[in-house]
Amino acid sequence: MLLATLAGLAAAVWAFGSIGFGSVLAVAGRIGIDGFLVFCALSIGTFFILGAAWLAAAPGEPLDRIGLFAWARAVREAVSDLLPFSQIGGIVVGTRTLTTAGVPASRVYASFVVDMTTEMGAQLIFTLFGLAMMVSLLAAGGQAATLRPLILGGTGMMIAGMVMFFFAQRPALGLAGRVAQHFLPGSVVTMTGITDALRETYARRRRVALAFALNLLGWIASGIGGWIVLLMMGADISIWSALSIESLIFTLRSVAFAVPGAIGVQEAAYALAAPLFGLPPETALALSLAKRARDLAIGLPTLILWQVGEMRAVVLASRRG
Template identity: 35%
Template structure:
């Protein structure tokens, strides 16, 4: 009988789930295609910059660096990654739930984070998400791993903003309309960055901001994934870990993490200085090199949807180099030289990532 409850139950059970709403479908498509679109746009910009300039000049400047100069630049990048790994470890040093993770684990996983961010078509935070997951392979709780990534990303972005601000201060001493215009643009971008960082910090420290942030995240999940919004405040597990990280008695270790990140940003300027020295450009002072490094990194970070800042980094070097008398060919060579450590260290980092995943799969028993 059609009105029999048994048949009604069967019809309900066999009824397919409703299709996601069109905003959810659109959001998924945008998120899936954004890295690819960014990659294509970046590659197009990079190819255009190289094609519209003297290729012979770019190749000549690149060749002058030689194997010895490139090796020195790679060693500088290794030192930068080491400092960043130590900074990450300081965030959770001595906390319960850390498991067997020690300094070596944080340095190795920092290498993996960098490799994913610079070589794979993902946004600049893709490697950080993977790094937090891999940290749990050392027995670190998932909540503490997530908290460590959130705080480390905050410190990294915050110190980069400070480094960029220092670069602006040095740039203002150069004078000229172009330098003034660039400094004004960067200062406006830093003002927006400061607001975002303040909100990021508030979400980690303030209970009210956490609740508001949780509602925003759930609303976005409803738009992009078609998931219902739960009006209740977000769970406290990750926030408990954040409270442990931000405990008043840990200010010394957190300050050490900030200082290590600042040192890493400053050390990156050595890569440009070594390259210019090998090329034979002695008209640029080390102070001007710091300006180039600080602002080129800021420009690259502003274009975070573009994987590894493809094309954007090259354009930034051409723009900044023109302020200090560096021709476009040499500026493009500098950008390409900066990418050498990305490849030399990034490829082993990706292999390490896969090795860790394979080892984890061998240890864990198969699901029943």
């Protein structure tokens, strides 16, 4: 992870250095404080969409808990983006947020598996849309040809990962249950509960379909948020081109899951992909910078509140003990 982080930092330095950090800041400044607050508000709204998708994958949880699931999703993203734990650390903390709030562990982990599966499927659809928009560019030579291996390779890895994740769900849970039973007697009950909850959720196809639709809406909403920021910066770009660029960025970020916050991956991808759509690279990097600033503005308070909640739980546990 350390090597991946250093490589990502080097890529980020290259991206900003080749374009010029001063010109990137000048473009980013066009958004203004009001525009940045609008961007943050749109991102918070997206968390509620993604929280609703997670809630849909958790049969038995009341609708009024959408705020809790949105909060768990926000914590997951904050940990993944700001702490050196990669996306896996964010997943662990996000699920723990729900279990400490009283949601049964079997329901939390089963719903996470279903939510992750539908999220990956929705991202695949979103990526294929982006590829369809880029067919003519991929067929052309020049700079578009240099991105062809990244785009097609990243898409192929995402498809392979999604297929493996889908088919390995139940065998992996069974193996984890056997290992847990060997080292922690009695834990097999929990694993059995997760397997039963997973089977029950997949049996409710409408809930799974709803989770898929909401996750797809979340990807689209994130892309539209980027397009709105580009407009506020004065960029002349259509929503379809913006969504195509964002689908590529999201794909490469997912493939580089081991790099905390996709440092450098996001910046390099913007610098290479933006010119294909007539978007100045400094404007694309300004969007990346705005996203990093948004992550800090939303993520830091989220992490602080999460830590306060963790300390409160420890204090309550010590008093009970």
